[in-house]
Amino acid sequence: MSLRQFEYALAVAEAGSVTAAAQLLHVAQPSMSQQIRGLERDLGVELFARTPTGLVPTTVGRDFLREAEIAVNAARRARATAKAGADELAGELVVAVQMGFGARQLPGALGALRRRFPRLEVTVFEEPSSAELERLCRRGVLDLALMAACERSPADAHHLGDEKFVVVLGAGHPQLEADRIELRDLASEPWVRFDRDSALDGVLVSVLRDNGLTPGTAARVSRSATAVRWAADGLGATLVPASAVPPGHEHLVRPVFPVVSQPVIAVLRDGMNPAKDALLELLRNENW
Secondary structure, eight states: OOHHHHHHHHHHHHHSSHHHHHHHHTOOHHHHHHHHHHHHHHHTSOOEEEETTEEEEOHHHHHHHHHHHHHHHHHHHHHHHHHOOSSOOOEEEEEEEETTSSTTHHHHHHHHHHHHOTTEEEEEEEEOBHHHHHHHHHHTOOSEEEEEOOTTOOTTOEEEEEEEEEEEOOTTOGGGGSSSEEGGGGTTOEEEEEOTTBHHHHHHHHHHHHTTOOOEEEEEESOHHHHHHHHHTTSOBEEEEGGGSOTTOGGGEEEEESOOEEEEEEEEOSSOOHHHHHHHHHHHHSOO
8 A cells, every 4th residue: 555545546536437536636537546446455454335426435445535535635744844934834734614704804815925935835624523623633634723712622732812702694684683682582583503513513502502592493503604605595594703704795694692602713733833833823813
C-alpha cells in the first residue's frame, strides 16, 4: 500500500467514479483503476460498491477512508514543514469550523492569511457534529478548529469572542413588527431545526427548554444557510448565530430576549506550525 493509493481512493470517494477521479488528479483512468483494485486486493476488502449512479464507499470503505485521510494529511503537513522557508510559509493548513459559527469572521481572517502567505494552501470544511469535530481534534487531523465552547472544551483552547443568536422568521410574520422577540411569544411556532448531534440544535433545545418551551419540528437541515432560507419562506422559525445569516435576509432577523450567546473558541493542533499561529492572531483581530 502507498500514500498515492490512499489519495486515489479518497478522490474516487469524492468524485463518485474512477473516471472523474482520474480527471481530477490528472492521471490515466486505467492506471487509477489498477491502483484501486490493487489496494482492495492488498486489504482483502471491497472499498467501493458499484451502483448504477457510481461508486459508493462500503461500510468498511468509509472506515478505511477516514484513516486514509488522516495519513494523507499528515504526509502533506510533513512535506510542508520540510519545504517551508524562514520567510515564507508553504504547504497545507487544515481548518474545520463548527457549522454556523464564525461565518463572517473566518473568511476575512483566511483572506488576510492567504494574502500574507500566497504559497500556503488552506483546506477548510464545515462540520455540524460536535462529537465528530472533537474526535478529529483528538486524532490530530486538524491544524485549527473553530467551535462553540462546551463542557468538554480543552483547557488550552483560545477564547475568541461570543456569537449572538437571532431568530429568523418568514416574510409577513406578525412578530417582525417588534424590535426584538421574546422567546415565549414563539410557543406555538414550528422550528426549522438542525441535525440532532449538532451544536446548533443543542443550543436551540437548551434555550427553549430554559424558557419553558418544547420545539415543534417543521424540518431538520444540515446547513445554517438552508435553515435561514427555509424560515424566510415561512416553513417555521429558526435560531442561528447572527453572523450565519446570508445577505438579503437581514429584514427577517430579530434579536431575542432573553439574550442568547455562545462563546467561540479556537483549538490548535500541538506542534510547530507558524501558519496556525498566524491564523489564530488574525481571528483574534476580527470583530466578534
